[in-house]
Amino acid sequence: MSSVDSRNYYYASTPVAAPYAPLRGEVRADVCVIGGGISGLSAALHLRERGYKVVLLEAEHLGFGGSGRSGGQSIFGYACEMSTLEKAVGGADARRMWDVACEGLELQRQLISRHRIDCSYVPGHMVVGMKERHDDALRDEVRHLADKYDYHSLRFIEREELRTLVASDRYTSALYDSNGGHLHPYRFTRGLGAAAAAAGVAIHEDSWVTKLDVAKGAGDDNVIHTAQGSVRARHLLVAGGALLGRLVPELARKLIAIGTYIVATQPLGEERARALIRNNAAVADMNWILDYFRVLDDTRLLFGGRVSYSGIDPLDSSRVLRKRIARVFPQLDDARIEYSWGGYLDITTNRAPHFGRLGPNAYFIQGLSGHGMVISGIAGKLVSEAIAGTAERFDMYSRIKHVNFPGGPWLRRPALVLAMLWFRLLDLL
Ligand SMILES: Cc1cc2nc3c(=O)[nH]c(=O)nc-3n(C[C@H](O)[C@H](O)[C@H](O)COP(=O)(O)OP(=O)(O)OC[C@H]3O[C@@H](n4cnc5c(N)ncnc54)[C@H](O)[C@@H]3O)c2cc1C
Numbered sequence: 001m002s003s004v005d006s007r008n009y010y011y012a013s014t015p016v017a018a019p020y021a022p023l024r025g026e027v028r029a030d031v032c033v034i035g036g037g038i039s040g041l042s043a044a045l046h047l048r049e050r051g052y053k054v055v056l057l058e059a060e061h062l063g064f065g066g067s068g069r070s071g072g073q074s075i076f077g078y079a080c081e082m083s084t085l086e087k088a089v090g091g092a093d094a095r096r097m098w099d100v101a102c103e104g105l106e107l108q109r110q111l112i113s114r115h116r117i118d119c120s121y122v123p124g125h126m127v128v129g130m131k132e133r134h135d136d137a138l139r140d141e142v143r144h145l146a147d148k149y150d151y152h153s154l155r156f157i158e159r160e161e162l163r164t165l166v167a168s169d170r171y172t173s174a175l176y177d178s179n180g181g182h183l184h185p186y187r188f189t190r191g192l193g194a195a196a197a198a199a200g201v202a203i204h205e206d207s208w209v210t211k212l213d214v215a216k217g218a219g220d221d222n223v224i225h226t227a228q229g230s231v232r233a234r235h236l237l238v239a240g241g242a243l244l245g246r247l248v249p250e251l252a253r254k255l256i257a258i259g260t261y262i263v264a265t266q267p268l269g270e271e272r273a274r275a276l277i278r279n280n281a282a283v284a285d286m287n288w289i290l291d292y293f294r295v296l297d298d299t300r301l302l303f304g305g306r307v308s309y310s311g312i313d314p315l316d317s318s319r320v321l322r323k324r325i326a327r328v329f330p331q332l333d334d335a336r337i338e339y340s341w342g343g344y345l346d347i348t349t350n351r352a353p354h355f356g357r358l359g360p361n362a363y364f365i366q367g368l369s370g371h372g373m374v375i376s377g378i379a380g381k382l383v384s385e386a387i388a389g390t391a392e393r394f395d396m397y398s399r400i401k402h403v404n405f406p407g408g409p410w411l412r413r414p415a416l417v418l419a420m421l422w423f424r425l426l427d428l429l
Pocket residue numbers: 034035036037038039040057058059060061062063064065066067068069070071072073074075207208209210239240241242243244245247260261262292304342343344345365366368369370371372373374376
């Protein structure tokens with residue numbers, strides 16, 4: 001299904017319970033959810049808690065998509081700037097969207113504690129700058145988000161102090177968020193799955209949805225087909241992220257799936273690992289094609305970066321990321337890379353989230369654009385509210401206008417190559 005390598009995949013060393021059985025035969029439900037990532041699982045869990053009969057279909061296994069293979073960074077806001085949302089929906093609704101994103105950070109922590117999910121959550125996130133322009137932008141961001149959005153957990157960090165926190169000469173300033181953090185994304189996703197199953201959601205793995213009959217009328221059922229069965233459900237949520245492919249062509253046209261890559265080093269030992277990031281925050285730089293990293297609880301450095309528009313040999317990816325690590329932490333030149341994997345991001349043209357409806361009772365969540373560890377959870381909760389009859393928060397996102405990705409299906413890759421060159425150029429400048 002995916003050409004991005006997932007064989008040498010650190011998180012998958014996590015032991016998991018027995019697989020959930022594939023869907024067989026015809027079943028009925030109130031709600032059918034497509035996608036066993038955080039979006040789908042959060043929606044399923046919240047709907048079940050409201051008393052709905054829910055069936056969730058996952059093509060591979062829970063956490064197979066971005067949710068289970070991400071950098072694990074829990075970051076405030078959206079992938080796009082707030083100014084993009086202000087232009088799209090006006091100041092008042094942009095403010096409500098900001099509040100939803102903040103609620104998402106809180107929800108993530110609540111889900112972890114309420115369902116006792118063992119996913120090594122660590123508070124603290126830093127965005128680091130590398131040049132004067134970045135320093136000014138970060139300083140402004142702290143002020144802007146405090147004044148306009150009442151967000152007060154950010155602190156600007158000057159170069160000298162940053163040097164005591166991150167053992168690298170590369171960075172000139174940082175924005176520290178005590179409200180952000182990082183976690184083991186695969187264990188979080190699987191934990192959410194276990195909570196949903198315990199609450200009574202019928203989960204089916206290895207159940208690739210091949211065809212949808214979306215209901216036209218509010219009183220009709222949606223019918224969802226897999227190779228071996230079907231689900232007839234009044235409500236439907238499509239939450240297939242970057243891996244949905246062309247199942248719903250009108251959704252596919254709004255996205256481009258970009259490959260992105262991560263490596264994990266050998267265990268570095270407590271002292272050496274902790275010396276890299278003294279406050280143990282997750283770190284992401286300000287480039288378009290950014291480096292992001294954190295120290296894992298087994299003292300490895302997890303380091304992500306580079307993107308591509310096609311599948312990439314994991315060995316090549318590992319070689320490139322080793323060079324990027326050396327630029328940040330030259331002191332790690334003897335550290336072995338033990339894991340290297342990738343995944344796809346579901347990017348929209350404006351990087352704003354793409355939520356909406358395919359029919360009166362058929363919802364979709366997509367386009368989290370590489371910034372979905374937090375938004376996916378709250379987006380699932382918004383769908384549960386909408387299905388239960390309070391759709392205002394979900395529906396405000398459908399007012400964000402999304403254009404088709406330029407070039408149509410066949411010209412997209414060349415268009416993306418050009419876009420990538422442009423982003424690289426921006427980073428160099
Ligand atoms: C390498 C990588 C690093 C990332 N790092 C970060 C980070 O540090 N911080 C951050 O905020 N975000 C990060 N992201 C983005 C984040 O992981 C995603 O935005 C988020 O997990 C999306 O969740 P989701 O549930 O919407 O989709 P997914 O997690 O992709 O789940 C969708 C699921 O749907 C299934 N599916 C698709 N089609 C079908 C079908 N036809 N039938 C049945 N099932 C189907 C897929 O198999 C998949 O399991 C990263 C992503 C990647 C790939």
